[in-house]
Amino acid sequence: MTLRAGAIVQSLGGELFGDPDRHITRLAPLESAGSTELSFLANARLAHLLDTTQAGCVIVSPVLAESARQRGDCIVVDDPHLYFARLTQMWRRLHQGAARPRIHPSAVVEEGAFVDPSASIGALSFVGRGARIGAETVVKERVTIGEDCVLGARCLVQSGAVIGGDGFGFAGHEGTWVKIEQLGAVRIGDDVEIGANTCIDRGALDDTVIDDGVKLDNLIQIGHNTHVGKHTAMAGCVGVAGSARIGAYCTVGGAGMIAGHLSIADHVHVSAGSLVSRSILKPGHYTGFFPIDENGEWEKNAATLRQLHRLRERIKHLERQLADSEDK
Amino acid sequence: MTLRAGAIVQSLGGELFGDPDRHITRLAPLESAGSTELSFLANARLAHLLDTTQAGCVIVSPVLAESARQRGDCIVVDDPHLYFARLTQMWRRLHQGAARPRIHPSAVVEEGAFVDPSASIGALSFVGRGARIGAETVVKERVTIGEDCVLGARCLVQSGAVIGGDGFGFAGHEGTWVKIEQLGAVRIGDDVEIGANTCIDRGALDDTVIDDGVKLDNLIQIGHNTHVGKHTAMAGCVGVAGSARIGAYCTVGGAGMIAGHLSIADHVHVSAGSLVSRSILKPGHYTGFFPIDENGEWEKNAATLRQLHRLRERIKHLERQLADSEDK
Amino acid sequence: MTLRAGAIVQSLGGELFGDPDRHITRLAPLESAGSTELSFLANARLAHLLDTTQAGCVIVSPVLAESARQRGDCIVVDDPHLYFARLTQMWRRLHQGAARPRIHPSAVVEEGAFVDPSASIGALSFVGRGARIGAETVVKERVTIGEDCVLGARCLVQSGAVIGGDGFGFAGHEGTWVKIEQLGAVRIGDDVEIGANTCIDRGALDDTVIDDGVKLDNLIQIGHNTHVGKHTAMAGCVGVAGSARIGAYCTVGGAGMIAGHLSIADHVHVSAGSLVSRSILKPGHYTGFFPIDENGEWEKNAATLRQLHRLRERIKHLERQLADSEDK
The missing domain is CATH 1.20.5 (Single alpha-helices involved in coiled-coils or other helix-helix interfaces)
Structure with a gap:
């Protein structure tokens, strides 16, 4: 399946310099793109790649339009990275095979769960009673959505994720641990993505809350009662202990760890491998890891x-x- | 469904000051509890919350009884945290919906596995041949209990956990790795809780052993041949390499890591984010992480x-x- | 089931000193082996264990042959660790119960997936359309092999692994995140082992590539577009961010983390708990963690x-x- 260059700009905008009938067979990185492939250049520091790329057409920003036009076809847009993101979405829609069933017959959806008619539940997934899954949300294969947990609209949950496992709560008693039943649930907003094998625990009393637009990578642990503010993104292997309150528009690098019962302001960026052991009340970029050496x-x-x-x-x-x- | 205050003290003990016929509709944190809700105060440093809480009734220790009684109804007990834990259990029992099937029809229990008649196996879980699952143990949805692995009584295994994957064992040979088949299993005691997506590997020759009362949070890795002593608790994202011998009554904070082939005494507490790279033979509190900074x-x-x-x-x-x- | 000592050397080589008709009932560590059990000694520094072991027969290297013969039966081989690995494989083959079905009836293999007739797919696993699974590859229970992902021959995938979840790619747009659809897949060579609950993300445009002989332990995250060179081994809880290029014959200790978009030469060894934040172009042993202390x-x-x-x-x-x- 191919896409005409002209059809792309018709759909997504941008100014095409070159042949609108050029057939694009694939989206590819500049370094490996061939003459029927479309690539993009978002970082001006990589402008030298324009000299060597074999790409049939390149998406560039206005500042690189001149040099891009000299080498061949290009699409000029204000934000090539964003344009490219939208192009991958267009590509995916066009190249998707036959639709999968809305609720795969191997999935287990308990009575009393609500799945929006436009949502889909993948093979071998489990949705507990009282759970609610919003419009156009996609739950992939082998996912657990526990009892009473709520997902908003247009969410995407990758394989192996567990939403609504018990929070880790015990009362100590003569050296042993007495279970505190976790009576809350997990409440997830709209447009949230949850990575493979990521876990979000249900709250002890109130709910664990993930706000709109949050993006969680794989193998992340979100402890009970935590609140993650909107559009915050966390990379793989991050851990958030219980009752943390994380602001909006934050980022946490891979394997960053956030201790329990603390607050993080909006617009805080935590580097990979850094442990946040106290509240951070000022926006900014924070780091703490031992630099590697021989x-x-x-x-x-x-x-x-x-x-x-x-x-x-x-x-x-x-x-x-x-x-x-x-x-x- | 509601619970009378009088019924609570009748069941769990404690002295009620106030109306035994007060209907409790929910357990809630002090900060958000309303007039029909029950809360608890375990930490004397938070006593000021008594002045502002709207809770209908509060569980407090004797030392706070006086001020609690002045603001309204309260239950006075020696250990409010422990009492509260037991109350959540009572609440859970009363509010549980219809019972789930003992072995969910979508679960795969191989021939030669033994599941106690009082245990339950959740949807889409797998129990391998030779495995044994003890009385009243609850295996949630999408869990793997591998061949020959043993769980004691009253265990709780959260969704996605893998008990009895192969230990990571290879012999090096001319730059390549030759698999050492893992011939041991996993042996888990009574009253053990295992978190979502946590992995406990089978032993190479002998078994990996988890003693009674151990509590493991989510996304924990327990390497082969490891022994975890009774009532030890580990928070999320902890990793334990192979052949470690961890004492009883220990705690490991989130993302703590324990290297292989070492010993940790009883009553050792490892802070979050700390790597234990040598044996710890003395009880105490140990830490090692780079403090975060701008x-x-x-x-x-x-x-x-x-x-x-x-x-x-x-x-x-x-x-x-x-x-x-x-x-x- | 038992194995005669003579049958072992007939199959695997080595020189037996002692009774070829001795029946071996189990392979066991030197410390706990009994008189009908076979053990091995690979580390000359542990030679003193020969004085106390009750093992019926011990596998040793030529340099320890003399002292081993004095205490009883032994098998002398050049590389006892390697020999022992092969012996565990022989043991496993002999003691395996009835074969499991090639594709378990509870597994979901989509139309358009190819599973080699000698491969096996465990219970409750999912194989997406376009996926290809090579000869003698074993996919255990509850595994996800996403659309178009390829596994070579003789691979072993432990329970809970997710191959081909979406890479974590977004374009920022006015504080929100716009999804970059991940159009690549995952390409895995021959003889690769993938641990329980480990995740390997599909590439954004090109494929994520895992070369022949790579061994990944449990709960590892491999980001999109990453290339892992042949025979590299990673211990549990390791994280590799996107677009990293990791050489051949490397090792990464438990919870080691590798940042994105960097290169690691062949024969680089990263210690446990160390964050690789810059490219490493020289073979060697690298470390970076805060030493633990009281x-x-x-x-x-x-x-x-x-x-x-x-x-x-x-x-x-x-x-x-x-x-x-x-x-x-």
């Missing part, structure tokens, strides 16, 4: 790090000594 | 950290110089 | 670490002062 170097520095406090004392002592000797 | 600050400190050993040498040198100059 | 010690050192850059300035200042005073 193992021998690391060993020496790590050993010294374990005496760092004492080193500081030695510096203080030197400063005093020197001040004394200068006084004399 | 990214610019972190960059400067991390760069210096990579020269920390040399900094120490410079301090030593300064100390020698100063000692020399004082000698003169 | 919490009180850690607190003092971590607090000082947040001023490390200023400490360096103070050292510089001291050096200058001292140089000045010596000049005088």
Whole structure:
């Protein structure tokens, strides 16, 4: 199946310089695109790739239009990355095979669950009683949507995700743990994406809440009672402990960890591999990981790090000594 | 469905001050509880919440009884947190909908597996041959219990958990890896809870063992041959490498990591985000993570950290110089 | 079921000293092996275990043959660890129960998927259209193999793994995220093992590629467009962000994290708990984690670490002062 260049700009806008009848057979990265393939250049620092790409047509921003036109066909748009995102969506719609059944016959949807007629539930998925799944939401294969959990419209839940497992709550009693039944549920807004094997626990009393537009990558843990603000995105392997309150428009890099019972303001960006152990009340970019090094170097520095406090004392002592000797 | 305040103390004990016929419609946090809802206060430092809560009734300890009684109805008990845990269990029992089938028809239980008549196996779960599942144990939806693995009584296994995947064992051979078949199984005691998408690998030769009362949160990895002592609790995203021997009554914070082939004493508490790279033979609280900071600050400190050993040498040198100059 | 010692060496080679008719009932670790059990000693530093083991027969290297023969039966081979791996495979073949069906009736294999007649698909697994599964590959229970994903020959996929979930790709647009449809797939070579609940995302345009002989443990996240070179092994909880290019013959310790868009040379070994935040172009062993300590010690050192850059300035200042005073 192919797409005419002209049909693309007709659908998505942008100015085409070149042959509207050029057949596009695939979307491809600049480095590997061939003469019937369409690519995009979003980062001006990669402009040199225009010199070597074999792409049949390239999506570029106005500032690169001139050089792009010199090498061949191009589509000029204000935001090539965004345009490209929309193009992948158009491509997907056109190239989708036969539709799958709305609720796959192997899925288990309990009585008392509500699935919007425009939503779909993949093979071998489970939807518990009292759960509600909104319009055009896609639940892929082998997903669990627990009792009473709610997903809004246009959500996408990847395979293996578990929405509504029990939160991790116990009362200590003479060295043993007494279960606190988790009586809340999970409430998820519209346009939320949830990655493969990601877990979102139900609240202890109130619900765990994921606001509109949140994007969660794979293998993420969201503890009970947590609130994730709208349009916040988290990369793979992130962990959020219970009762955290995370703002809107935040990002958390891969394997970032957020301790429990703390608050994170809107527009906070946490680097990969960083543990947030206290509330962050000011927007900004926060980091905390040990920089990697050759193992021998690391060993020496790590050993010294374990005496760092004492080193500081030695510096203080030197400063005093020197001040004394200068006084004399 | 509601519960009378009087019925609660009749069942669970405690002294009720107030109307035994008050109908409780929900358990709720102090901050959001309304006039027909029951809340609890376990932490004396939060006593000020008593002044503002709208809760119809509050569970408190004797030391707060006086102020609680002044604001309205209360139940006075020695350990409000524990009492509350038991109350959630009572609530769950009363509000549970129709019972699910003992073994859901969509579950696959192989011939030669034994499931106690009082245990239940959720939808789309798999129980391999030779596996044994004890009395009153609840295996939720989409769980794997591998061949020959054993779960004791009153366990709870959340959705997506995999008990008895192969341990990660290979012999190196000319740069490639030759599989060591994992011939052991997993042996789990009584009253163990296993979180969503958590994995416990089968042993290479002997079994991987999880003792009574252990609580594992979501997305935890337990490597082969590991032994986890009784009543130890681990938060989400923890990893335990193979052949670790972890004591009883330990806790591991979220994303804590425990290297292989080491021993951890009883009553050891590992902070979130900390890597245990050597045995810990003394009870206590252990931590090791890079404190988070604004990214610019972190960059400067991390760069210096990579020269920390040399900094120490410079301090030593300064100390020698100063000692020399004082000698003169 | 038992195995004669003579039958073992007949099959796998090695020199048997002792009774070829000795019946072996189990493979066991040296520490717990009994008189009808077979064990192995691969690490010369553990040679003292020969003095105490009750094993009926021990596999040893030539250098330990003498002491092993003095204590009883032994099999002498060049590489006991490798020999033992092959023995576990022989044991598994002999002790396997009745074969499972090639494609379990509860599995969902979509039309247009190809499963080699010698491959097997476990209970409750899903194989999407266009997927291809090679000869003798074993897909265990509750696995997802997404649309168009390819597995080579002799692969083993543990329960809960998700191959071909969407990569995590969005274009930012006025604070919200616009989905980039992931049009690539996952291409996996021969002899690859994929752990329980591990996720490998499909590429955005090109495929995510896992080369021959790669071994991935449980709960690993492999981002889209990543290339993992042959015979590389990763321990549990590792995360690899998108578009990383990882060499051959590498190892990554548990919970190691690899940032996106970077290159790692062949023969690079990353320690557990270490975040690779920049490309590594030289083979070697790399580490970066905060050493664990008693919490009180850690607190003092971590607090000082947040001023490390200023400490360096103070050292510089001291050096200058001292140089000045010596000049005088």
